[in-house]
Amino acid sequence: MRTANRVASVLLAGALLIGGVAVAVQAVLLSLNRPPLLDTASWLDTLSGTRWREPTVRAVAGGTLLLGLAILVAQVRRWTPVRVSADERDGWYLHRRCVERRLTDAASAVPGVRRARARLRRHDGQWRPRVRATGDPAARAEIEFAVHQELHRLTAPRPARVDVRLLPRRRTA
Amino acid sequence: MTNAGHRLLWTIIALLLVAGGAVALAASLGTLPGVDSAAVLLSADLVDRWRMAAPWSTLSAAAVGALVALTGQRLLARELRGPGGTLRGTLSHPGRRPGRTRLAADVLTDALVRDLTGNPGVRRARVVLTGAPPHPDVWIRVDLTADAPAAGVREHVHAAVRRFAATAHCQPAHLDVTARIEPGHP
Numbered sequence: 001m002r003t004a005n006r007v008a009s010v011l012l013a014g015a016l017l018i019g020g021v022a023v024a025v026q027a028v029l030l031s032l033n034r035p036p037l038l039d040t041a042s043w044l045d046t047l048s049g050t051r052w053r054e055p056t057v058r059a060v061a062g063g064t065l066l067l068g069l070a071i072l073v074a075q076v077r078r079w080t081p082v083r084v085s086a087d088e089r090d091g092w093y094l095h096r097r098c099v100e101r102r103l104t105d106a107a108s109a110v111p112g113v114r115r116a117r118a119r120l121r122r123h124d125g126q127w128r129p130r131v132r133a134t135g136d137p138a139a140r141a142e143i144e145f146a147v148h149q150e151l152h153r154l155t156a157p158r159p160a161r162v163d164v165r166l167l168p169r170r171r172t173a
Numbered sequence: 174m175t176n177a178g179h180r181l182l183w184t185i186i187a188l189l190l191v192a193g194g195a196v197a198l199a200a201s202l203g204t205l206p207g208v209d210s211a212a213v214l215l216s217a218d219l220v221d222r223w224r225m226a227a228p229w230s231t232l233s234a235a236a237v238g239a240l241v242a243l244t245g246q247r248l249l250a251r252e253l254r255g256p257g258g259t260l261r262g263t264l265s266h267p268g269r270r271p272g273r274t275r276l277a278a279d280v281l282t283d284a285l286v287r288d289l290t291g292n293p294g295v296r297r298a299r300v301v302l303t304g305a306p307p308h309p310d311v312w313i314r315v316d317l318t319a320d321a322p323a324a325g326v327r328e329h330v331h332a333a334v335r336r337f338a339a340t341a342h343c344q345p346a347h348l349d350v351t352a353r354i355e356p357g358h359p
Contacts, residue, residue: 010252052200058198071183154354
């Protein structure tokens with residue numbers, strides 16, 4: 001969402017700059033009775049011939065309302081933080097994605113685990129690793145141990161528990 | 174511009190879109206008082222009044238266009254400039270005797286970056302100083318190698334900041350370090 005906001009802001013800034021310059025130049029040319037930059041007569045005719053109750057107007061108004069609501073929900077909802085606080089006293093943070101990748105690698109390296117994916121989610125003000133893996137169900141304890149070991153290696157705070165969801169491998173018929 | 178700034182900007186834009194869309198939809202459905210849904214979007218009366226007000230109407234449109242373009246230019250400049258409030262000048266210290274010590278902020282940040290990357294576990298480092306010069310806020314981002322001992326690098330970073338504070342006589346008011354660690358090799 002952060003990247004989307006930045007890209008959207010750059011596009012908005014470009015549109016405002018180009019649109020503003022176009023409006024200003026067009027208005028000055030019209031004031032001086034010079035031939036305008038853009039032919040706005042057709043736009044004027046369209047707006048003068050369209051009624052409020054027409055389906056096109058309703059569709060555009062409804063689309064604008066929905067777009068606004070979608071952007072509002074995306075901005076207001078809680079975002080997953082980019083960083084994980086390792087120790088608030090000395091201002092040391094770990095990049096969340098990097099920690100997730102390391103935990104994924106650690107879980108994948110456990111014997112009997114075929115595929116693993118680790119996520120860090122905040123729960124009751126604490127970070128809790130969630131590992132979803134495919135492999136031997138008996139490997140659960142080893143995955144938890146590997147995750148704790150990796151977090152210790154990264155000097156990340158020790159979580160109260162590690163959620164491990166282990167799916168057995170599908171047997172081919 | 175900061176993430177919070179972007180979030181605020183797009184929340185305001187979203188509220189404007191919702192308000193505009195809701196008003197237009199109400200006008201289209203005939204539920205908006207004072208607006209006839211059978212009327213055209215741009216009435217002939219309005220067009221006539223615009224033409225009668227020329228050249229002031231077109232000149233005011235030119236002024237609005239210039240203001241919009243200026244807003245776009247300012248927003249674009251803020252987007253391309255990166256985080257605001259970065260110290261680019263000098264850190265100045267009044268001495269006990271007459272005179273002042275001035276230190277270029279760029280030189281100080283470069284020195285801290287060199288000190289940080291002196292550890293083999295630190296592949297890259299980025300330092301940004303913000304805030305008031307005598308006690309700036311220090312923002313550090315370090316990219317660590319996959320095999321870097323995180324505890325050792327952490328101690329190295331704090332030692333480098335202590336050296337920075339002692340050399341420049343510039344105790345950070347706030348220290349913020351973000352470590353990015355390369356994926357391991359299972």
